[in-house]
Amino acid sequence: MRLSRFFLPILKETPKEAEIVSHRLMLRAGMIRQQSAGIYSWLPLGFRVLRKIEKIVEEEQARAGAVQLLMPTIQPADLWRESGRYDAYGKEMLRITDRHEREMLYGPTNEEMITEIFRSYVRSYKDLPLNLYHIQWKFRDEVRPRFGIMRGREFLMKDAYSFDIDKEAARHAYNRMFVAYLRTFARMGLKAIPMRADTGPIGGDMSHEFIILASTGESAVFCDRSLLDLPTPGEDTDFLSDLSPIVEAWTTPYAATDEMHDETTFAALPEAERVSARGIEVGHIFYFGTKYSEPMGARVMTAEGTEVPVHMGSYGVGVSRLLGALIEANHDDDGIIWPASVAPFHVGLINLKPGDADTDSACAGLYARLEAVGVEVLYDDVDTRAGAKFATMDLIGLPFQIIAGPRGLKDGVVEVKERASGQRESLSLEAAFNRVR
Ligand code: ATP
Numbered sequence: 213m214r215l216s217r218f219f220l221p222i223l224k225e226t227p228k229e230a231e232i233v234s235h236r237l238m239l240r241a242g243m244i245r246q247q248s249a250g251i252y253s254w255l256p257l258g259f260r261v262l263r264k265i266e267k268i269v270e271e272e273q274a275r276a277g278a279v280q281l282l283m284p285t286i287q288p289a290d291l292w293r294e295s296g297r298y299d300a301y302g303k304e305m306l307r308i309t310d311r312h313e314r315e316m317l318y319g320p321t322n323e324e325m326i327t328e329i330f331r332s333y334v335r336s337y338k339d340l341p342l343n344l345y346h347i348q349w350k351f352r353d354e355v356r357p358r359f360g361i362m363r364g365r366e367f368l369m370k371d372a373y374s375f376d377i378d379k380e381a382a383r384h385a386y387n388r389m390f391v392a393y394l395r396t397f398a399r400m401g402l403k404a405i406p407m408r409a410d411t412g413p414i415g416g417d418m419s420h421e422f423i424i425l426a427s428t429g430e431s432a433v434f435c436d437r438s439l440l441d442l443p444t445p446g447e448d449t450d451f452l453s454d455l456s457p458i459v460e461a462w463t464t465p466y467a468a469t470d471e472m473h474d475e476t477t478f479a480a481l482p483e484a485e486r487v488s489a490r491g492i493e494v495g496h497i498f499y500f501g502t503k504y505s506e507p508m509g510a511r512v513m514t515a516e517g518t519e520v521p522v523h524m525g526s527y528g529v530g531v532s533r534l535l536g537a538l539i540e541a542n543h544d545d546d547g548i549i550w551p552a553s554v555a556p557f558h559v560g561l562i563n564l565k566p567g568d569a570d571t572d573s574a575c576a577g578l579y580a581r582l583e584a585v586g587v588e589v590l591y592d593d594v595d596t597r598a599g600a601k602f603a604t605m606d607l608i609g610l611p612f613q614i615i616a617g618p619r620g621l622k623d624g625v626v627e628v629k630e631r632a633s634g635q636r637e638s639l640s641l642e643a644a645f646n647r648v649r
Protein backbone atom coordinates (compact mmCIF):
# COMPACT_ATOMS: atom_id res chain seq x y z
CA MET A 213 0.00 0.00 0.00
CA ARG A 214 1.30 3.40 -0.97
CA LEU A 215 0.83 5.94 1.79
CA SER A 216 -0.19 8.47 -0.86
CA ARG A 217 -3.18 6.23 -1.67
CA PHE A 218 -3.92 5.15 1.90
CA PHE A 219 -6.05 6.89 4.51
CA LEU A 220 -3.99 7.44 7.63
CA PRO A 221 -5.28 10.46 9.53
CA ILE A 222 -2.50 10.91 12.10
CA LEU A 223 -3.26 13.30 14.95
CA LYS A 224 -0.44 15.58 16.05
CA GLU A 225 -2.04 16.56 19.33
CA THR A 226 -2.65 14.08 22.11
CA PRO A 227 -6.42 13.80 22.42
CA LYS A 228 -7.52 15.06 25.82
CA GLU A 229 -10.42 12.66 26.25
CA ALA A 230 -8.19 9.58 26.21
CA GLU A 231 -7.29 8.41 29.70
CA ILE A 232 -5.13 5.40 28.86
CA VAL A 233 -2.24 4.88 26.51
CA SER A 234 -3.92 2.44 24.12
CA HIS A 235 -6.84 4.80 23.57
CA ARG A 236 -4.47 7.74 23.00
CA LEU A 237 -2.34 5.80 20.57
CA MET A 238 -5.29 4.42 18.62
CA LEU A 239 -6.66 7.92 18.14
CA ARG A 240 -3.26 9.43 17.28
CA ALA A 241 -2.43 6.63 14.85
CA GLY A 242 -5.73 7.15 13.02
CA MET A 243 -7.09 3.70 13.83
CA ILE A 244 -10.50 4.57 15.21
CA ARG A 245 -12.93 7.45 15.20
CA GLN A 246 -15.54 7.91 17.89
CA GLN A 247 -19.02 8.45 16.45
CA SER A 248 -20.95 8.48 19.69
CA ALA A 249 -20.15 7.41 23.26
CA GLY A 250 -18.62 3.93 23.03
CA ILE A 251 -19.34 3.63 19.29
CA TYR A 252 -16.47 3.76 16.82
CA SER A 253 -15.66 3.70 13.16
CA TRP A 254 -12.72 1.50 12.36
CA LEU A 255 -10.39 3.46 10.14
CA PRO A 256 -8.23 1.51 7.68
CA LEU A 257 -5.22 0.97 9.95
CA GLY A 258 -7.35 -0.16 12.88
CA PHE A 259 -9.53 -2.30 10.64
CA ARG A 260 -6.50 -4.17 9.31
CA VAL A 261 -5.48 -5.13 12.85
CA LEU A 262 -9.04 -6.13 13.72
CA ARG A 263 -9.01 -8.47 10.70
CA LYS A 264 -5.68 -10.00 11.74
CA ILE A 265 -7.04 -10.74 15.18
CA GLU A 266 -10.20 -12.25 13.71
CA LYS A 267 -8.13 -14.48 11.47
CA ILE A 268 -6.09 -15.89 14.36
CA VAL A 269 -9.28 -16.46 16.35
CA GLU A 270 -10.86 -18.24 13.37
CA GLU A 271 -7.85 -20.47 12.78
CA GLU A 272 -7.70 -21.58 16.39
CA GLN A 273 -11.46 -22.08 16.63
CA ALA A 274 -11.27 -24.30 13.56
CA ARG A 275 -8.37 -26.25 15.04
CA ALA A 276 -10.46 -26.92 18.15
CA GLY A 277 -13.39 -28.12 16.04
CA ALA A 278 -15.70 -25.12 16.25
CA VAL A 279 -17.79 -24.32 13.18
CA GLN A 280 -18.37 -20.75 12.05
CA LEU A 281 -21.73 -19.27 11.13
CA LEU A 282 -23.17 -15.79 11.34
CA MET A 283 -26.17 -14.70 13.35
CA PRO A 284 -27.76 -11.25 13.03
CA THR A 285 -27.16 -8.32 15.36
CA ILE A 286 -30.89 -7.66 15.77
CA GLN A 287 -32.93 -10.21 17.67
CA PRO A 288 -36.62 -10.57 18.54
CA ALA A 289 -37.53 -9.90 22.17
CA ASP A 290 -39.73 -13.01 22.25
CA LEU A 291 -36.70 -15.27 22.08
CA TRP A 292 -35.39 -13.67 25.25
CA ARG A 293 -38.78 -14.01 26.92
CA GLU A 294 -38.44 -17.76 26.46
CA SER A 295 -35.26 -17.87 28.52
CA GLY A 296 -36.55 -15.32 30.98
CA ARG A 297 -33.69 -12.96 30.26
CA TYR A 298 -35.64 -10.21 28.50
CA ASP A 299 -36.61 -8.59 31.77
CA ALA A 300 -33.60 -9.81 33.73
CA TYR A 301 -30.99 -8.28 31.41
CA GLY A 302 -31.81 -4.73 32.39
CA LYS A 303 -30.52 -1.46 31.03
CA GLU A 304 -27.45 -2.83 29.28
CA MET A 305 -29.78 -4.14 26.58
CA LEU A 306 -30.61 -1.78 23.75
CA ARG A 307 -34.30 -2.30 23.04
CA ILE A 308 -35.77 -1.36 19.70
CA THR A 309 -39.32 -1.23 18.36
CA ASP A 310 -39.84 -1.75 14.63
CA ARG A 311 -42.55 -0.09 12.48
CA HIS A 312 -45.02 -2.86 13.32
CA GLU A 313 -44.52 -2.26 17.02
CA ARG A 314 -42.60 -5.50 17.35
CA GLU A 315 -40.09 -5.53 20.15
CA MET A 316 -36.56 -6.19 19.04
CA LEU A 317 -33.15 -5.77 20.57
CA TYR A 318 -29.55 -5.33 19.51
CA GLY A 319 -27.93 -8.53 20.73
CA PRO A 320 -25.57 -8.25 23.72
CA THR A 321 -24.85 -12.00 23.35
CA ASN A 322 -26.43 -14.96 21.52
CA GLU A 323 -27.25 -17.87 23.84
CA GLU A 324 -30.97 -17.67 23.08
CA MET A 325 -30.55 -17.43 19.32
CA ILE A 326 -28.08 -20.28 19.04
CA THR A 327 -30.34 -22.43 21.23
CA GLU A 328 -33.22 -21.64 18.86
CA ILE A 329 -31.10 -22.72 15.89
CA PHE A 330 -29.95 -25.87 17.63
CA ARG A 331 -33.43 -26.98 18.72
CA SER A 332 -34.76 -26.48 15.20
CA TYR A 333 -32.38 -29.00 13.65
CA VAL A 334 -30.67 -31.27 16.13
CA ARG A 335 -32.47 -34.17 17.76
CA SER A 336 -29.93 -36.90 18.43
CA TYR A 337 -26.80 -37.61 20.43
CA LYS A 338 -25.32 -38.76 17.11
CA ASP A 339 -25.02 -35.13 16.01
CA LEU A 340 -22.99 -34.24 19.10
CA PRO A 341 -20.60 -32.84 20.09
CA LEU A 342 -21.27 -29.61 18.27
CA ASN A 343 -19.67 -26.20 18.66
CA LEU A 344 -21.02 -23.28 16.65
CA TYR A 345 -19.54 -19.80 16.74
CA HIS A 346 -19.67 -16.44 15.09
CA ILE A 347 -17.77 -13.18 15.15
CA GLN A 348 -20.37 -10.46 15.27
CA TRP A 349 -20.95 -6.98 16.65
CA LYS A 350 -22.60 -6.79 20.02
CA PHE A 351 -24.24 -3.89 21.76
CA ARG A 352 -24.27 -3.32 25.49
CA ASP A 353 -25.38 0.01 26.80
CA GLU A 354 -22.52 0.21 29.28
CA VAL A 355 -23.05 2.77 32.06
CA ARG A 356 -19.52 4.02 31.57
CA PRO A 357 -18.13 3.36 28.13
CA ARG A 358 -14.48 4.30 28.35
CA PHE A 359 -10.91 3.60 27.34
CA GLY A 360 -11.89 3.71 23.67
CA ILE A 361 -12.75 0.34 22.21
CA MET A 362 -11.69 -1.37 25.43
CA ARG A 363 -15.12 -0.78 26.96
CA GLY A 364 -17.24 0.20 24.03
CA ARG A 365 -20.98 -0.01 23.70
CA GLU A 366 -20.76 -1.54 20.24
CA PHE A 367 -17.96 -4.09 20.16
CA LEU A 368 -16.85 -7.14 18.23
CA MET A 369 -17.03 -10.47 20.00
CA LYS A 370 -16.30 -14.03 19.05
CA ASP A 371 -18.87 -16.16 20.77
CA ALA A 372 -18.91 -19.93 20.53
CA TYR A 373 -21.55 -22.26 21.92
CA SER A 374 -21.02 -25.93 22.66
CA PHE A 375 -23.67 -28.64 22.75
CA ASP A 376 -23.12 -31.98 24.45
CA ILE A 377 -25.12 -34.93 25.68
CA ASP A 378 -24.03 -34.68 29.31
CA LYS A 379 -21.79 -32.84 31.71
CA GLU A 380 -18.84 -35.16 31.15
CA ALA A 381 -18.87 -34.54 27.40
CA ALA A 382 -19.40 -30.83 28.04
CA ARG A 383 -16.21 -30.82 30.09
CA HIS A 384 -14.28 -32.03 27.06
CA ALA A 385 -15.86 -29.29 24.96
CA TYR A 386 -14.87 -26.81 27.64
CA ASN A 387 -11.30 -28.10 27.66
CA ARG A 388 -11.03 -27.74 23.89
CA MET A 389 -11.99 -24.08 24.10
CA PHE A 390 -9.69 -23.60 27.10
CA VAL A 391 -6.72 -24.85 25.09
CA ALA A 392 -7.80 -22.96 21.97
CA TYR A 393 -7.80 -19.76 24.01
CA LEU A 394 -4.31 -20.39 25.37
CA ARG A 395 -3.11 -20.76 21.78
CA THR A 396 -5.13 -17.85 20.40
CA PHE A 397 -3.76 -15.26 22.80
CA ALA A 398 -0.21 -16.65 22.66
CA ARG A 399 -0.22 -16.32 18.88
CA MET A 400 -0.91 -12.63 19.35
CA GLY A 401 2.11 -12.41 21.61
CA LEU A 402 -0.07 -12.02 24.69
CA LYS A 403 0.26 -13.75 28.01
CA ALA A 404 -3.36 -14.41 28.94
CA ILE A 405 -3.87 -16.14 32.26
CA PRO A 406 -6.97 -18.24 32.84
CA MET A 407 -8.47 -17.27 36.17
CA ARG A 408 -11.31 -18.84 38.06
CA ALA A 409 -14.47 -16.89 37.54
CA ASP A 410 -17.91 -16.94 39.03
CA THR A 411 -20.16 -19.71 37.73
CA GLY A 412 -23.27 -18.23 39.35
CA PRO A 413 -26.05 -20.65 40.24
CA ILE A 414 -24.53 -23.43 38.09
CA GLY A 415 -21.59 -23.86 40.45
CA GLY A 416 -18.58 -26.02 39.73
CA ASP A 417 -15.18 -25.14 38.33
CA MET A 418 -16.03 -24.54 34.69
CA SER A 419 -15.76 -20.80 34.24
CA HIS A 420 -12.55 -19.00 33.49
CA GLU A 421 -11.75 -15.49 32.48
CA PHE A 422 -8.64 -15.02 30.37
CA ILE A 423 -6.80 -12.05 31.75
CA ILE A 424 -3.96 -9.91 30.43
CA LEU A 425 -1.98 -8.30 33.21
CA ALA A 426 -1.88 -4.53 32.70
CA SER A 427 -1.80 -1.62 35.12
CA THR A 428 -4.76 -0.04 33.30
CA GLY A 429 -6.91 -3.17 33.62
CA GLU A 430 -10.30 -2.74 35.22
CA SER A 431 -10.23 -5.81 37.46
CA ALA A 432 -8.01 -6.64 40.40
CA VAL A 433 -6.52 -10.10 39.89
CA PHE A 434 -4.37 -12.49 41.89
CA CYS A 435 -2.25 -15.35 40.67
CA ASP A 436 0.70 -17.63 41.17
CA ARG A 437 3.80 -16.39 39.36
CA SER A 438 4.47 -19.85 37.91
CA LEU A 439 1.56 -19.28 35.50
CA LEU A 440 3.59 -16.63 33.72
CA ASP A 441 6.10 -19.26 32.57
CA LEU A 442 3.86 -22.18 31.61
CA PRO A 443 4.41 -23.31 28.02
CA THR A 444 1.59 -22.79 25.52
CA PRO A 445 0.16 -26.00 23.99
CA GLY A 446 1.70 -26.51 20.56
CA GLU A 447 0.25 -26.56 17.07
CA ASP A 448 0.38 -30.35 17.19
CA THR A 449 -2.08 -30.52 20.08
CA ASP A 450 -4.60 -33.26 19.33
CA PHE A 451 -8.00 -31.79 20.09
CA LEU A 452 -9.58 -35.22 19.87
CA SER A 453 -7.48 -36.44 22.78
CA ASP A 454 -8.15 -35.87 26.47
CA LEU A 455 -6.97 -32.32 27.12
CA SER A 456 -7.54 -32.40 30.86
CA PRO A 457 -3.80 -32.70 31.72
CA ILE A 458 -3.18 -29.37 29.98
CA VAL A 459 -6.18 -27.75 31.63
CA GLU A 460 -5.08 -29.13 34.98
CA ALA A 461 -1.56 -27.75 34.59
CA TRP A 462 -3.05 -24.33 33.93
CA THR A 463 -5.70 -24.41 36.64
CA THR A 464 -3.79 -25.94 39.55
CA PRO A 465 -1.68 -22.85 40.38
CA TYR A 466 -3.72 -20.17 42.10
CA ALA A 467 -5.39 -17.61 39.86
CA ALA A 468 -8.57 -15.70 40.58
CA THR A 469 -10.28 -12.44 39.81
CA ASP A 470 -11.54 -10.15 42.51
CA GLU A 471 -14.95 -11.81 42.93
CA MET A 472 -13.46 -15.28 43.30
CA HIS A 473 -10.42 -14.28 45.32
CA ASP A 474 -9.64 -16.25 48.47
CA GLU A 475 -7.18 -14.28 50.54
CA THR A 476 -6.31 -17.21 52.83
CA THR A 477 -5.25 -19.54 50.01
CA PHE A 478 -3.38 -16.73 48.28
CA ALA A 479 -1.58 -15.70 51.48
CA ALA A 480 -0.36 -19.28 51.92
CA LEU A 481 1.75 -18.97 48.73
CA PRO A 482 5.40 -18.00 49.17
CA GLU A 483 5.68 -14.21 48.99
CA ALA A 484 7.76 -14.29 45.80
CA GLU A 485 5.13 -16.39 44.03
CA ARG A 486 2.26 -14.01 44.68
CA VAL A 487 1.24 -11.75 41.83
CA SER A 488 -1.34 -9.18 42.76
CA ALA A 489 -2.07 -7.01 39.76
CA ARG A 490 -4.67 -5.47 37.52
CA GLY A 491 -6.01 -7.25 34.48
CA ILE A 492 -7.96 -6.91 31.26
CA GLU A 493 -10.60 -9.58 30.56
CA VAL A 494 -10.05 -10.61 26.93
CA GLY A 495 -11.93 -13.89 27.03
CA HIS A 496 -14.44 -15.74 29.13
CA ILE A 497 -15.48 -19.37 28.93
CA PHE A 498 -18.42 -20.80 30.73
CA TYR A 499 -20.29 -24.06 31.20
CA PHE A 500 -23.91 -23.41 32.07
CA GLY A 501 -25.47 -26.82 31.61
CA THR A 502 -29.16 -26.76 30.77
CA LYS A 503 -29.82 -23.15 31.74
CA TYR A 504 -31.15 -22.30 28.26
CA SER A 505 -31.90 -25.71 26.79
CA GLU A 506 -34.33 -26.51 29.60
CA PRO A 507 -36.65 -23.50 29.32
CA MET A 508 -36.23 -23.29 25.54
CA GLY A 509 -36.83 -26.97 24.89
CA ALA A 510 -33.54 -27.86 23.17
CA ARG A 511 -33.64 -31.59 23.74
CA VAL A 512 -31.78 -34.53 22.23
CA MET A 513 -32.25 -38.28 22.23
CA THR A 514 -29.60 -40.29 24.12
CA ALA A 515 -28.23 -43.65 22.94
CA GLU A 516 -30.62 -45.24 25.43
CA GLY A 517 -33.59 -43.59 23.77
CA THR A 518 -34.45 -41.06 26.45
CA GLU A 519 -34.80 -37.35 25.75
CA VAL A 520 -32.61 -34.92 27.69
CA PRO A 521 -31.96 -31.18 27.56
CA VAL A 522 -28.63 -30.53 25.84
CA HIS A 523 -25.66 -29.37 27.94
CA MET A 524 -24.23 -26.09 26.81
CA GLY A 525 -21.31 -23.78 27.31
CA SER A 526 -20.41 -20.40 25.86
CA TYR A 527 -17.02 -19.03 25.00
CA GLY A 528 -16.38 -15.35 24.34
CA VAL A 529 -13.38 -13.46 23.02
CA GLY A 530 -13.31 -9.69 23.06
CA VAL A 531 -12.00 -9.29 19.52
CA SER A 532 -12.14 -5.48 19.45
CA ARG A 533 -11.03 -5.15 23.08
CA LEU A 534 -7.92 -7.14 22.17
CA LEU A 535 -6.60 -4.21 20.12
CA GLY A 536 -6.53 -2.11 23.26
CA ALA A 537 -5.03 -4.92 25.32
CA LEU A 538 -2.36 -5.51 22.67
CA ILE A 539 -1.34 -1.85 22.69
CA GLU A 540 -1.35 -1.67 26.48
CA ALA A 541 1.11 -4.58 26.41
CA ASN A 542 3.19 -3.38 23.45
CA HIS A 543 4.18 0.28 23.26
CA ASP A 544 6.87 2.77 24.21
CA ASP A 545 7.07 6.57 24.35
CA ASP A 546 7.15 6.80 20.57
CA GLY A 547 4.09 4.70 19.89
CA ILE A 548 2.77 1.23 19.26
CA ILE A 549 5.00 -1.84 18.82
CA TRP A 550 2.86 -4.45 17.03
CA PRO A 551 3.68 -8.12 17.43
CA ALA A 552 4.25 -9.37 13.87
CA SER A 553 1.20 -11.66 13.91
CA VAL A 554 -1.26 -8.79 14.23
CA ALA A 555 0.65 -5.87 12.69
CA PRO A 556 -1.40 -3.89 10.14
CA PHE A 557 1.59 -4.07 7.78
CA HIS A 558 4.85 -5.92 8.28
CA VAL A 559 7.17 -3.27 6.88
CA GLY A 560 7.13 0.50 6.59
CA LEU A 561 9.23 1.58 3.63
CA ILE A 562 10.32 5.19 3.96
CA ASN A 563 11.35 7.09 0.86
CA LEU A 564 13.37 10.02 2.20
CA LYS A 565 13.37 11.85 -1.11
CA PRO A 566 10.31 11.29 -3.28
CA GLY A 567 11.00 12.82 -6.68
CA ASP A 568 14.63 11.73 -6.70
CA ALA A 569 14.76 9.25 -9.57
CA ASP A 570 17.24 6.81 -8.02
CA THR A 571 15.51 6.75 -4.64
CA ASP A 572 12.09 6.37 -6.25
CA SER A 573 13.22 3.47 -8.38
CA ALA A 574 15.04 1.67 -5.55
CA CYS A 575 11.97 2.02 -3.32
CA ALA A 576 9.53 0.98 -6.03
CA GLY A 577 11.65 -2.07 -6.78
CA LEU A 578 11.89 -3.16 -3.15
CA TYR A 579 8.20 -2.48 -2.62
CA ALA A 580 7.23 -4.62 -5.61
CA ARG A 581 9.54 -7.48 -4.62
CA LEU A 582 8.26 -7.58 -1.03
CA GLU A 583 4.63 -7.47 -2.10
CA ALA A 584 5.31 -10.22 -4.61
CA VAL A 585 6.42 -12.57 -1.84
CA GLY A 586 3.43 -11.67 0.30
CA VAL A 587 5.06 -9.20 2.69
CA GLU A 588 2.64 -6.39 3.49
CA VAL A 589 4.36 -3.05 3.01
CA LEU A 590 3.21 0.45 3.77
CA TYR A 591 5.29 2.49 1.36
CA ASP A 592 5.71 6.10 2.48
CA ASP A 593 6.08 7.76 -0.90
CA VAL A 594 4.80 11.12 0.34
CA ASP A 595 6.89 14.28 0.10
CA THR A 596 7.15 15.30 3.77
CA ARG A 597 9.95 16.02 6.23
CA ALA A 598 12.05 13.04 7.29
CA GLY A 599 11.32 13.77 10.96
CA ALA A 600 7.59 13.50 10.41
CA LYS A 601 8.01 10.28 8.47
CA PHE A 602 10.05 8.69 11.26
CA ALA A 603 7.60 9.82 13.93
CA THR A 604 4.64 8.41 12.02
CA MET A 605 6.32 5.06 11.42
CA ASP A 606 7.29 4.75 15.07
CA LEU A 607 3.77 5.75 16.11
CA ILE A 608 2.01 3.14 13.98
CA GLY A 609 4.50 0.53 15.15
CA LEU A 610 5.11 -1.78 12.17
CA PRO A 611 7.70 -4.48 13.02
CA PHE A 612 10.26 -3.21 10.46
CA GLN A 613 11.17 0.04 8.82
CA ILE A 614 13.31 0.33 5.72
CA ILE A 615 14.69 3.81 5.30
CA ALA A 616 15.94 4.68 1.82
CA GLY A 617 17.57 7.95 0.80
CA PRO A 618 19.92 9.21 -1.91
CA ARG A 619 22.93 9.30 0.42
CA GLY A 620 22.81 5.62 1.37
CA LEU A 621 21.75 4.48 -2.06
CA LYS A 622 24.86 6.08 -3.54
CA ASP A 623 26.70 3.30 -1.69
CA GLY A 624 23.95 0.80 -2.48
CA VAL A 625 22.56 0.64 1.06
CA VAL A 626 19.36 1.31 2.97
CA GLU A 627 18.77 1.30 6.70
CA VAL A 628 16.64 -1.38 8.32
CA LYS A 629 15.20 -0.60 11.72
CA GLU A 630 13.52 -3.12 13.93
CA ARG A 631 10.78 -1.26 15.81
CA ALA A 632 10.79 -3.38 18.97
CA SER A 633 14.52 -3.23 19.72
CA GLY A 634 15.25 0.01 17.92
CA GLN A 635 18.21 -1.79 16.36
CA ARG A 636 19.40 -0.32 13.04
CA GLU A 637 21.49 -1.88 10.31
CA SER A 638 22.85 -0.59 7.02
CA LEU A 639 22.15 -3.25 4.43
CA SER A 640 22.24 -3.70 0.69
CA LEU A 641 18.84 -3.75 -1.01
CA GLU A 642 19.13 -7.52 -1.33
CA ALA A 643 20.06 -8.01 2.33
CA ALA A 644 17.28 -5.64 3.44
CA PHE A 645 14.81 -7.66 1.42
CA ASN A 646 15.95 -10.87 3.09
CA ARG A 647 16.07 -9.29 6.55
CA VAL A 648 12.39 -8.30 6.66
CA ARG A 649 10.67 -11.02 4.66
P1 ATP B 1 -16.63 -6.98 31.47
O1 ATP B 1 -16.42 -7.69 32.78
O2 ATP B 1 -15.40 -6.32 30.95
O3 ATP B 1 -17.84 -6.08 31.49
P2 ATP B 1 -18.17 -9.17 30.58
O4 ATP B 1 -17.77 -10.16 31.62
O5 ATP B 1 -19.44 -8.43 30.78
O6 ATP B 1 -16.97 -8.11 30.38
P3 ATP B 1 -18.63 -11.30 28.68
O7 ATP B 1 -20.10 -11.34 28.72
O8 ATP B 1 -17.86 -12.31 29.42
O9 ATP B 1 -18.16 -9.82 29.12
O10 ATP B 1 -18.21 -11.20 27.13
C1 ATP B 1 -17.10 -11.88 26.52
C2 ATP B 1 -15.96 -10.93 26.21
O11 ATP B 1 -16.40 -9.78 25.47
C3 ATP B 1 -15.30 -10.34 27.44
O12 ATP B 1 -14.38 -11.24 27.99
C4 ATP B 1 -14.63 -9.09 26.88
O13 ATP B 1 -13.36 -9.42 26.35
C5 ATP B 1 -15.56 -8.67 25.76
N1 ATP B 1 -16.38 -7.51 26.17
C6 ATP B 1 -17.39 -7.50 27.05
N2 ATP B 1 -17.92 -6.28 27.19
C7 ATP B 1 -17.21 -5.48 26.35
C8 ATP B 1 -17.26 -4.09 26.02
N3 ATP B 1 -18.18 -3.30 26.58
N4 ATP B 1 -16.38 -3.60 25.11
C9 ATP B 1 -15.46 -4.41 24.54
N5 ATP B 1 -15.37 -5.72 24.80
C10 ATP B 1 -16.22 -6.25 25.70
Ligand code: MG
Pocket residue numbers: none
Ligand atom coordinates in the same frame (compact mmCIF):
# COMPACT_ATOMS: atom_id res chain seq x y z
MG1 MG C 1 -19.84 -6.50 31.30
Ligand code: MG
Pocket residue numbers: 493
Ligand atom coordinates in the same frame (compact mmCIF):
# COMPACT_ATOMS: atom_id res chain seq x y z
MG1 MG D 1 -16.50 -9.70 33.32
Ligand code: MG
Pocket residue numbers: 421493495496
Ligand atom coordinates in the same frame (compact mmCIF):
# COMPACT_ATOMS: atom_id res chain seq x y z
MG1 MG E 1 -17.13 -12.11 31.37
